[in-house]
Amino acid sequence: MDNLHMDAKQQAFEEKMNKMQSQFIDGLADRFVEIDAAWENAQTIDGLEEGLATLHELIHKLTGTAGTFYLTEISMHARALEILLKTLIESAQPFNYEAISQINALLAEVKQAPTLPSKAPATHLKDLKLKEKRQAGEKARVLVIDDDTGVANSLSIQLKYFGFDVEAINSLSELDQLVKSFHPDVIIADINFPEGELAGIDAMHQLTQTNKVDIPFIFLTSHTDITARLQAVRAQGKAFFTKPVNISKLLDKITELTSMEEETPFHVLVVDDDKALVELMTYLLNKSGMKAKGISNPLSILDEMDFERPDLILLDLHMPECTGIEIAQVIRQHDRYAHIPIVFVSAEDSRDLQFEAVLRGGDDFLMKPVKAEELIPFVHSRAHRARIMGSQLIRDGLTNLYNHTYIKESINREMEHYNRDHSTFSIGMIDVDHFKEVNDRYGHMVGDQVLKNLANFLTSRLRKTDLIGRYGGEEFIVLFPNTDKLTAMKIMQEILENFSKVVHTTEAQDEFFVTFSGGIIDCSCEHKENLKGSALVNLADQALYEAKANGRNRIELAEC
Amino acid sequence: MATLSKILYAEDEPDIQAIAQMSLEMMGGYELKLCNNGREAVESAVAFAPDVILLDVMMPEMDGPTALKNLREMPELNDVPIIFMTAKVQTQEVEDYKALGAVDVIAKPFDPMTLSDTVKSLWQRAVY
Numbered sequence: 118m119d120n121l122h123m124d125a126k127q128q129a130f131e132e133k134m135n136k137m138q139s140q141f142i143d144g145l146a147d148r149f150v151e152i153d154a155a156w157e158n159a160q161t162i163d164g165l166e167e168g169l170a171t172l173h174e175l176i177h178k179l180t181g182t183a184g185t186f187y188l189t190e191i192s193m194h195a196r197a198l199e200i201l202l203k204t205l206i207e208s209a210q211p212f213n214y215e216a217i218s219q220i221n222a223l224l225a226e227v228k229q230a231p232t233l234p235s236k237a238p239a240t241h242l243k244d245l246k247l248k249e250k251r252q253a254g255e256k257a258r259v260l261v262i263d264d265d266t267g268v269a270n271s272l273s274i275q276l277k278y279f280g281f282d283v284e285a286i287n288s289l290s291e292l293d294q295l296v297k298s299f300h301p302d303v304i305i306a307d308i309n310f311p312e313g314e315l316a317g318i319d320a321m322h323q324l325t326q327t328n329k330v331d332i333p334f335i336f337l338t339s340h341t342d343i344t345a346r347l348q349a350v351r352a353q354g355k356a357f358f359t360k361p362v363n364i365s366k367l368l369d370k371i372t373e374l375t376s377m378e379e380e381t382p383f384h385v386l387v388v389d390d391d392k393a394l395v396e397l398m399t400y401l402l403n404k405s406g407m408k409a410k411g412i413s414n415p416l417s418i419l420d421e422m423d424f425e426r427p428d429l430i431l432l433d434l435h436m437p438e439c440t441g442i443e444i445a446q447v448i449r450q451h452d453r454y455a456h457i458p459i460v461f462v463s464a465e466d467s468r469d470l471q472f473e474a475v476l477r478g479g480d481d482f483l484m485k486p487v488k489a490e491e492l493i494p495f496v497h498s499r500a501h502r503a504r505i506m507g508s509q510l511i512r513d514g515l516t517n518l519y520n521h522t523y524i525k526e527s528i529n530r531e532m533e534h535y536n537r538d539h540s541t542f543s544i545g546m547i548d549v550d551h552f553k554e555v556n557d558r559y560g561h562m563v564g565d566q567v568l569k570n571l572a573n574f575l576t577s578r579l580r581k582t583d584l585i586g587r588y589g590g591e592e593f594i595v596l597f598p599n600t601d602k603l604t605a606m607k608i609m610q611e612i613l614e615n616f617s618k619v620v621h622t623t624e625a626q627d628e629f630f631v632t633f634s635g636g637i638i639d640c641s642c643e644h645k646e647n648l649k650g651s652a653l654v655n656l657a658d659q660a661l662y663e664a665k666a667n668g669r670n671r672i673e674l675a676e677c
Numbered sequence: 678m679a680t681l682s683k684i685l686y687a688e689d690e691p692d693i694q695a696i697a698q699m700s701l702e703m704m705g706g707y708e709l710k711l712c713n714n715g716r717e718a719v720e721s722a723v724a725f726a727p728d729v730i731l732l733d734v735m736m737p738e739m740d741g742p743t744a745l746k747n748l749r750e751m752p753e754l755n756d757v758p759i760i761f762m763t764a765k766v767q768t769q770e771v772e773d774y775k776a777l778g779a780v781d782v783i784a785k786p787f788d789p790m791t792l793s794d795t796v797k798s799l800w801q802r803a804v805y
Contacts, residue, residue: 130703134696134789141692177735180764182692184786192786196764 138186142232149228151175156224165212173202179227190230193404197489198223200400204393215464215485219394222486256282257375260301262292262317263337264310268360271620272305272337275364278615280577281371289320296324296332302375304334305367308345315348322352333374337362363622365570372573381581383500384425387411388418388444389433389462398431398462398487405493407500415444422448423533427457428507429500431483434463434474442477449478453526456510458503460496462487513587515565516572524586524594528650531596535640542598543605546657547635549591550669555631563623567631570621578612594654602639602674609635609672617670636660638675681800683708685727687718687744688762689736696789697731705793715744723753729800730754731783734763742777749778758803760796762787 152175159168176199184192201223205216259281263269266287273285284299286292289310295301304324310316321334335356336349349357356370385407387398395411402409412421415436430448434441445459461474464485471482483495511523519527531542549555549571556564568591575585575595584596597605617632638657660675667673684707688694694711701709710725712718715732716739722730730748734741741761748754758780763770771782780803783795 126703130699133699133703137692137695137699174735177764178690181785182690185693185696185789199764 134186138188141182141186142188145232148175148179152179152224156220160217169202169206169212173199173206176202176227188230188232191227191232194223194227194230194489196404197397197401198227201393201397204396208392210391210393215391216393218464219397219486222488223397226489256280257303257371258282258284258299258301259371260295260299260304261285261306262287262289262304263307264288265307268307268337272362274618275620276371278619279368279574289316292320292324301332303371304332305337305371306334308336308338308340308349314340315345318345318348318352318354321354325353335367335370335374361622361626364620365566365573368570368573368577372577383407383428383497383504385409385429385431385496385500386418386421386427387431388415388436388441389413389431390415390436391433394433394462394485394487398492401487401489401492402496405497407496415439415441418444419447422454423530424537426530428504429496430457430459431462431496432459432479434461434470442474442479445474445478456503456507458499460499516568516587518572518576518593519584519586521586521588524584524588524596525650525654527584527586527596528594528654531598532640532650532653534598540599541601541639541641542596543600543602543637543639544653544657545595545597545605545609545635545637545672546588546654546661547593547595547609547633547672548589548661548665550632550634550665552591555629559623559627559629563621567621570619571616571631571633574616574619575612578615579608594657600639601641602637605639606637606672606674609637613670613672632670634661634664634669635672636662636664636675637672638677641677679728679804681707681728681797683710683725683727684729684731684796685710685712685718685722685725686731686762687712687715687736687741688731688733689713690733693733697792700789700792701796704790705797707793715739715741715747718744719747722748722757723751726753727757729796729803730757730759731796732759732761732779733785734761742774745778756804758800760799 152172155168155171155175157168158164159172161168176195180192180195180199183195198220201219205212210216259276261269261273261276261283262285263272264287269285269287273283276283284295284301286295289312304321306317306321308315308317313319317336324332333355335358336354337358337360338345339360341359346357355374358367385402387395387402387409389395389411390413392413395413399409399411410421410425412418416438432441432444441461441463448454448457448459458480459478460481460483461479462483462485466484474482481499483492511519513520528544534540535542549567552564555567571593572585572587575593579585579595582598586594586596588594595609597608613633613635617630619630620628621631622628636657636659638653638660640653656675660673664671664673684701686694686697686701686709688697688711698709698711701707710721710727712721714736718730718732719739732741732744745759748759759778761774761779761782762785763774763782764785774782781799783799787795
């Protein structure tokens with residue numbers, strides 16, 4: 118059916134593209150012959166300069182053309198080789214056995230890359246039209262459908278406080294139309310409608326069958342009998358909540374289903390005196406979605422780690438100023454870097470040296486020459502595991518926010534940034550009002566739930582770059598990088614207003630509201646060099662005290 | 678009000694020339710002049726009077742940056758924005774190209790489906 122609607126122009130374009138693509142793939146063999154010849158020439162004494170230059174040019178063209186024909190794997194490997202060659206040529210590094218071996222390895226990857234286009238032009242078009250992918254930073258969209266207007270409205274309002282984009286409808290007949298126009302990421306549906314007791318379930322079932330896009334849905338109902346639950350399971354509902362709904366549990370589920378918590382990219386530090394290799398590895402890692410930074414002077418590693426904590430370090434074994442093993446030991450002198458994986462990269466294949474490297478603080482070994490197919494999955498897997506293990510160390514168990522130690526460290530690190538380049542940042546210190554009374558009246562479990570609600574609320578309302586920590590029992594700290602105190606104040610003010618409207622519920626179906634007090638400061642308050650983070654935290658604390666003294670449910674700016 | 682109708686593109690790789698032609702002429706409906714290197718671009722620009730000029734960076738005989746320098750010295754082309762087509766799109770490198778006189782860069786490999794739109798929006802930003 119799609120072809121009929123497709124523009125005749127687009128169809129002609131696609132046909133021509135497909136033809137050209139086939140021609141290109143057929144011509145690859147000839148290109149490789151040319152490339153091999155240039156490479157042979159480069160390996161002779163007289164032909165080195167000319168050969169390398171020609172090779173670089175040929176690889177450069179291959180990168181561009183292959184990419185334009187959607188042969189993304191060839192393009193990536195060719196680009197990696199291009200970067201290596203360019204840096205080799207420009208930095209006039211010695212053209213030694215290691216370099217030759219590395220170029221051979223990359224050439225092999227280029228030639229072995231699959232020649233099936235990863236996104237054939239035809240389907241590429243279809244993808245663009247059907248999927249309305251949610252951009253990073255956009256709010257997640259929730260569609261609420263309940264014939265009880267009171268419930269629909271109150272749920273809608275609550276969810277909006279938590280930062281979702283919400284549409285509420287009261288009739289099943291509006292469902293299809295709204296799905297098409299609103300593109301919800303998740304649907305929350307009642308079961309009982311005028312059309313029938315289980316009409317909601319039937320409607321969702323139908324939606325899954327006819328729609329090409331898979332929207333997860335959650336059932337919300339006063340029904341508690343097993344028949345309804347069974348039907349819900351058969352209709353493949355993702356969750357089943359009974360009214361009145363526990364907003365925190367509902368939120369957890371929605372968050373899980375809309376995958377709002379994306380994994381932040383891994384920070385990888387690449388340390389090698391071989392500039393060409395550093396460029397190559399950082400390119401490959403960045404291309405795969407990580408954030409890689411290369412340094413060719415190992416002596417600057419501690420400054421670099423102070424500035425930006427890496428998730429993993431790639432370390433060459435042999436460098437002029439010091440060996441990789443020595444650097445690893447220096448890193449391990451610091452407790453806070455104990456859990457960062459160190460992977461040695463080396464051409465060394467002596468078992469003894471590898472053994473010693475691991476004994477002295479290294480975690481693993483990668484052999485040169487570097488290959489994209491090995492480097493990327495290896496680093497990713499190691500960094501991922503390290504992050505899971507490290508998470509236990511830096512996060513608070515109840516709220517999953519950063520713990521006291523880590524958030525303090527982060528503030529100190531942010532202070533380093535400020536001392537280096539004067540990028541203003543703010544701190545907000547907040548404390549739940551009358552928390553003891555919540556615990557006394559409703560019990561500690563409810564108290565814990567309130568803290569979790571606040572944590573969820575802060576996480577969904579603040580920016581991805583803001584760091585949130587649980588500082589004490591009911592005390593939280595927010596670190597706002599690149600933000601002045603007036604902006605931070607505005608943000609927290611809005612959060613306070615909205616959070617104070619969130620309805621917290623208990624098992625006994627009591628409802629209550631919670632507020633907090635806060636103090637805000639930014640680092641421009643002190644006009645001295647080499648400030649300490651702890652001084653700033655103290656000032657924020659004093660502002661928090663002011664807020665409490667002035668009646669609570671407010672945010673005060675620290676005086677400077 | 679100025680409209681975008683003529684594009685001059687300097688690129689030495691025949692495959693990329695063909696794709697660009699399909700993309701800009703077939704999809705975009707623009708009139709396209711293809712040049713094989715910087716020298717040809719410099720020689721034919723004034724006569725063709727394009728609304729925008731696209732330059733590849735690495736070309737034989739005269740490369741992109743040199744061609745740009747020459748083109749920017751021609752008063753007849755003062756209002757014509759010039760865009761580099763390059764694989765290098767690190768922020769610093771983009772700034773370097775802009776310092777030479779380019780209004781922006783388009784990343785290579787480019788997506789033939791969207792090339793026309795990209796050229797149009799960069800042109801609009803430069804001209805308005």
